Amino acid sequence: MAMSAMAFFNSMCMKAFSLMLLLLAGCFQLQGKERNSSGVLKVGAAFFDRYVPALAGKKVGVLINNNALIEGTPILDTLLNLGVRPVKRFGPEKNLLLGGGRIETYESQFPFVLLYGDKPQPLKEDMEGIEMMLIDVQDLGLRFYIYLSTLHHVMQACANQGVPVILLDRPNPLPFLPAGPLLDSAYESYLGVHPVPLVHGMTLGEYAQMINGEKWLKEGKKCELTVIPMENYHRSRIYELNNAPFPNLNSREALLLYPTLGLFDGTVITQGRGTDRPFRVLGHPSLEETFDFYFIPKVSPGKPVPVYVEMRCYGLDLSMLGPEKIAQKGFSIEWLWTFYHQFSDKSRFFNVEKFDKLVGSSCLRKQIIEGQSIKKIEKSWRGPLKNYGNIRKKYLIYKDFDYAKNKNS
Numbered sequence: 393m394a395m396s397a398m399a400f401f402n403s404m405c406m407k408a409f410s411l412m413l414l415l416l417a418g419c420f421q422l423q424g425k426e427r428n429s430s431g432v433l434k435v436g437a438a439f440f441d442r443y444v445p446a447l448a449g450k451k452v453g454v455l456i457n458n459n460a461l462i463e464g465t466p467i468l469d470t471l472l473n474l475g476v477r478p479v480k481r482f483g484p485e486k487n488l489l490l491g492g493g494r495i496e497t498y499e500s501q502f503p504f505v506l507l508y509g510d511k512p513q514p515l516k517e518d519m520e521g522i523e524m525m526l527i528d529v530q531d532l533g534l535r536f537y538i539y540l541s542t543l544h545h546v547m548q549a550c551a552n553q554g555v556p557v558i559l560l561d562r563p564n565p566l567p568f569l570p571a572g573p574l575l576d577s578a579y580e581s582y583l584g585v586h587p588v589p590l591v592h593g594m595t596l597g598e599y600a601q602m603i604n605g606e607k608w609l610k611e612g613k614k615c616e617l618t619v620i621p622m623e624n625y626h627r628s629r630i631y632e633l634n635n636a637p638f639p640n641l642n643s644r645e646a647l648l649l650y651p652t653l654g655l656f657d658g659t660v661i662t663q664g665r666g667t668d669r670p671f672r673v674l675g676h677p678s679l680e681e682t683f684d685f686y687f688i689p690k691v692s693p694g695k696p697v698p699v700y701v702e703m704r705c706y707g708l709d710l711s712m713l714g715p716e717k718i719a720q721k722g723f724s725i726e727w728l729w730t731f732y733h734q735f736s737d738k739s740r741f742f743n744v745e746k747f748d749k750l751v752g753s754s755c756l757r758k759q760i761i762e763g764q765s766i767k768k769i770e771k772s773w774r775g776p777l778k779n780y781g782n783i784r785k786k787y788l789i790y791k792d793f794d795y796a797k798n799k800n801s
Contacts, residue, residue: 433631436560436597436620437462437528440474443558443620446524447476453522453555454502455482455546457539458635459530459562467528467560468502479521483529484508484542485638508538512582513545519553527559531596532637533566534651535575536583536750543596544585547603551615558618561597561789563631565647569593569793570784571723572651574776575752584752589773589780591651591723593793597621601787621789628793630715639670639695645711646671648718652727653710658747660740661731662705666690666698674727675707676700682734685709707731725756725766732760 436442437460452471460467471478482505505518525546531539550557572590586608592599597619604614636642641650646669653663653671664673666689673687680686683706689698708727710718735741738761748754759769785792 431624433563433625434623435462435562436622437467437470437562439620439623440470443526443560443618444471444474444476446558446618447471447526450476450523451521452476452478453480453482453519453525454478455525455527455529455542457483457485457529457637459633459637460528461634464634471526478502478526480505480518482507482514482518482542482546484538507542507545508582512541514549516553519549519555522553522555525550525555525557527557527596527600528562529596530562530633530637531564531599532647532650533564533568533591533593534654535572535586535588535590535592535752536654537637538582539596540592540599541582541585543600544603544608547600547615547617548609548613551609551613554616556616556618557600558620559597559600560620561595561622563622563625563629564593564595564627565631565633566591566593566651567628567630567719568651568722569795570777570780571773573751573753573756573773574780576755579748579752579754581749583749587780589777590752592784593627594784594787595622595625595789598784598787598789601789602784605787606783619789625790627790630719640665641671643672643711644715645713645718648715649710651723652725655725655728655747655750656731658743658750659728659731660735660743661707662689662699664689666692666695666701669709669711672711673705673707673709674731675705676731676735677703677705678736679706679731679734680704683707725760725769729760729766729769733763 454468456467462470468478479502481502484507505514507514527543527546529539531537547557568591570589570591570593574589575584575587577587594602600617601619603609604617607614609615630644632644633647641647649671653674656663656674661674661676664670664687667673667687669687675683675687677700685708686704686706688704689701691697691701732738732741742757744757747757751757756769
């Protein structure tokens, strides 16, 4: 059947539009190379020519967060400027800031699908009309950070519906070797869905490849996955994020301490919420005789009331360590072990259910209660970490850590 004049015109317009995108993306790419000659990190989202043409004319779903920026510009703005029209947004956190403006400013243009709690995975109707899924989120390198679970469930939905996925890679901000206990399948939750250590040591793009390769999706399905890698990424380098992933992780020190201090959410010890140093201090009102340092949590307008509000919390000030010392220390249970053994009423120290979900097993809690030494506890991780390392290395995109130079190897 002969093509109508209108259909021919539309076809030629689409070809011209795709050519324009390629040319425009090429201009951005050239500028990026010129700026990047000094070895500066270039995130996957900045390589427009590698993914924008594939989005042209498609109905695109996007999974993004507040660090989905390209040189300070939200990726949604960039996509719109390049003629790409996303039709729906997905994510576990609706009220994050997006490049300096509320994400609700896009609400009328791009309906939002909240993936959290009783609905961790997009429903079939949520995926209707979507022809391509674009993922650009900033992971924190931790099993209990919720974006790994969200990634898994979005990949599952895309695999179920035959929707291809393009993932724009970003750095893992933790310059730490893989560390900590592996997830026990009996403790699977939104805080952990895969048998990986607490600190996984991968970028999100590498991790997505591992989800596919290890057949962790239901029924052994795989989604059609394309990862757009970074340029000049180094695992041992400390990277500063454009925006705090959430308000209390508002410094490099807090971010680097989060793997260690995050576990205290399952204890009676506070990490400084309600102070000017959240996730940089530890304390409890009952430890006056043990520690000299104290802080006083206070109520801030528009924020939840912190625990122990207006009470002196005695403990440790970790804010003065600095990023380099924290990075050198890496993930550690030293402070957790110390506070438990200094706390008088040990039966109240752990919130058992929450702590075990964060850790991914009951073993660490039981080891601490039994009085096992830190060295003995860490030694118990070595075998599982070695097995995980053999799996992990199959999916690495970038040069691995130099284990020989690391004191913890």
